[in-house]
Amino acid sequence: MRASSVALVTSTTACSSHSAPIPAGGSATGSAADPTPAPGPILDSERRAVADRVLTALAGPDAHLRPDQERAVAALLEPGARALVVQATGWGKSAVYWVATALRRAQGAGPSLVVSPLLALMRDQVAAARRAGLRAYTVNSGNIGQWSTIEAALAADEVDVLLVSPERLANPGFGTRVLHALADRLGLLVVDEAHAVSDWGHDFRPDYRRVADVLRELHPDTPVLATTATANARVTADVAAQLGPATLILRGALARSSLELVTLPPMTPVQRYAWVAEHLPSLPGSGIVYVLTIADAERLVEAIRAVHGVDYPVAAYSGRLDVGDRERLEDDLRDNRVKALVATSALGMGYDKPDLGFVVHVGAPPSPVTYYQQVGRAGRAIDHALVALLPSGADAGIWEHYATSTLPDPQQCERLLAALSVTTEAGQAVSVVQLEASTGIRRGRVELMLKQLAVDQAVDRRADGWVRTGRQWAYDEAHYDGILAVRRREADIMRRYLAGRDCLMQLLQSALDDPAARPCGRCSVCRGALPATVNASASAEVVATVTRCLRGQPLVLDPRKMWPGGAFGARGRIPSALAAQQGRVLVHADAPEWQSVIEGCLRVDGEPPAGLLEAAVATLVEWSGSWAQRPAVALDLAAGGLPCVVSAVTDHLATVGRLERARLSVRAPAALPRDAGGAQEAAGWREAFAAASLPVAQIADRSVLLVVDATSSQWPITVAAAALREAGATQVLPLLVHRLP
Secondary structure (H helix, E strand, C coil), X not given: CCHHHHHHHCCCCCCCCCCCCECXXXXXXXXXXXXXXXXXXXXXXXXXXXXXXXXXXXXXXXXXXXXXXXXXXXXXXXXXXXEEEECCCCCCHHHHHHHHHHHHHHCCCCCEEEECXXXXXXXXXXXXXXXXXXXXXXXXXXXXXXXXXXXXXXXXCCCCEEEECHHHHCCHXXXXXXXXXXXXXXXXXXXXXXXXXXCCCCCCCHHHXXXXXXXXXXXXXXXXEEEECCCCHHHHHXXXXXXXXXXXXXXXXXXXXCEEEEECCCCCHHHHHHHHHHHHHHCCCCEEEECCCHHHHHHHHHHHHHHHCCCCCEEEEXXXXXXXXXXXXXXXHHCCCCCEEEECCCXXXXXXXXXXXXXXXXXXXXXXXHHHHHHCCCCCCCCCEEEEEECCCCHXXXXXXXXXXXXXXXXXXXXXXXXXXXXHHCCCCECHHHHHHHHCECHHHHHHHHHHXXXXXXXXXXXXXXXXXXCCCCXXXXXXXXXXXXXXXXHHHHHHHHHCCCXXXXXXXXXXXXXCCCCCCCCHHHHCCXXXXXXXXXXXXXXXXXHHHHHCCCEEECCCCEEECHHHCCEEECCHHHCCCCEEEEEXXXXXXXXXXXXXXXXXXXXXXXXXXXXHHHHHHHHHHHCCCCCCEEEEECCCCXXXXXXXXXXXXXXXXXXXXXXXXXXXCCCCCCCECHHHHHHHHHXXXXXXXXXXXXXXXXXXXEEEEEECCCHHHHHHXXXXXXXXXXXXXXXXXXXXX
């Protein structure tokens, strides 16, 4: 039993709540904003005994339901009930559905289906359900070998709770085998983190809209519960409208009295790394350091270890890790075997560590709602947890990318639909790979837009691919303009948060339309100062240590292995006789240790500083240990518009390494459209090399060092390597100066 469960259910005071239903399509104000709690149904003695048994197993003999928890549970025992619970992190939303499941099963109902967004969250939920005496299982990408056993147990009614991801709901095979079989006997449907159902929400996931498909197929008497801590009034109204016109909404105050919110003055990216490394030992307990990218997580761990030693107990956590490694790290943090996990948002919603002592953000999320959700991991069952935000001038650019990158492009959508129309008329489904090739749109964009078009029922996913449904589709410009405006307003709220002029907790509550928002008296704004244990900046010595460490980290460039097909023509594996060798990268994306270089010569194509040239030489020294053949010739390729930079780096390496200097007379292809796919880019570079004059005499039967200025796709490197190998080079070793995001 964990203390967090006690925190979830032992309060004797009802949160302020709004228990009146919002009509479908109605406003989130009006009845739902009535500050007077409506009297709710109360459990009878027999049902209360079952509830007490579950809560005792979860949290000990003194645990009991909060008033709003009891209202929600009692409502869910009625046929066809719809309930939406919007309560603060740590309030006890999961206790509602575990108790309701136990009571429904005692009534003879079928199992509960819980739709949950993250593997870490599902794992905690399965453990909690089993502590409550429920037979709980999950079907996800990490336990494929157990699927058939779990499905057989479902068929035999030996499962009380099944947890699935929204992506699993979207899988045609799963739907046919499992959902259709459960539709008439499902005891309870739970939509956890339900803000993701709404495209007005901060974390909209198109696959979550598959919940609507499940709702349509449910027996009308099946009750449905949606829960979230991060829904403002508009999202609450949207989710309630999707659930149905008689949805009971229970909404409470969102303030967290255990959290001390702190914002620090702006720092450079490398100063932020250094601040974390310097302050980590003095932060209370163990905690999470959130970063925006996988690369940030890995580099920050290296920076911390450079300051405190290679055995310092920190680790990087991201969706790139396999399930077993993620579970191990989650347990390490939960059991305080690590001081911190440096994590992306993959360790977010629902991760339950009751005594998490701190949350630090290296960079501000784009939404105050996202931020509230992530800081809610801390201080669940302790009186004090530190929450610190380290801003940077680069954050605003990330916010704008977030605001626009997930919105559908109408022209791209029409191209996808046109391609699908042809194959559908021929009675064929088409894969994402085929659509990328036929439309020239990048694969990631294809996948995203297919999900968005599926939400609008214009396309459908079958086991063998995607088809067009025949339903007319039109881009809802007003709707998406509204979403973009909301996201930009949320970015403005984050600017206010960083400016530190208003109470930080009150600002987060107000962003979530909490009518109980008021100054907290604990944050750095209310107190007018940082905590005594927190400095406003990192020391120059630690900044220098971190910079040296990060610049010295080898960054491997793995070669592409497959041709793109489509406009390029060739598809399938690249022959080894034409492939590049494994390479190296000098500057990765917006690497903090290279900020001045990124903003200088890598932006305006100026003379590279000595530090970049020294790093290039050091990289070759490190890399040389893995060479099968030492390079004899150095060539430069200006693929990213930085001819001065790449020429100077290549000249320096040729001089220091005593390599013959050769030149490529290759004219880069014309700029491609923003939505161009890899096939188009590769085809453009193939044409460029076909028209070029290669230094055949210098490279024949020799190993070539190919220095490239900048690329995000690696297609210039891949096509150049093939051209040089065809011209006689024995191998091509690529050195990329700047790997673009």
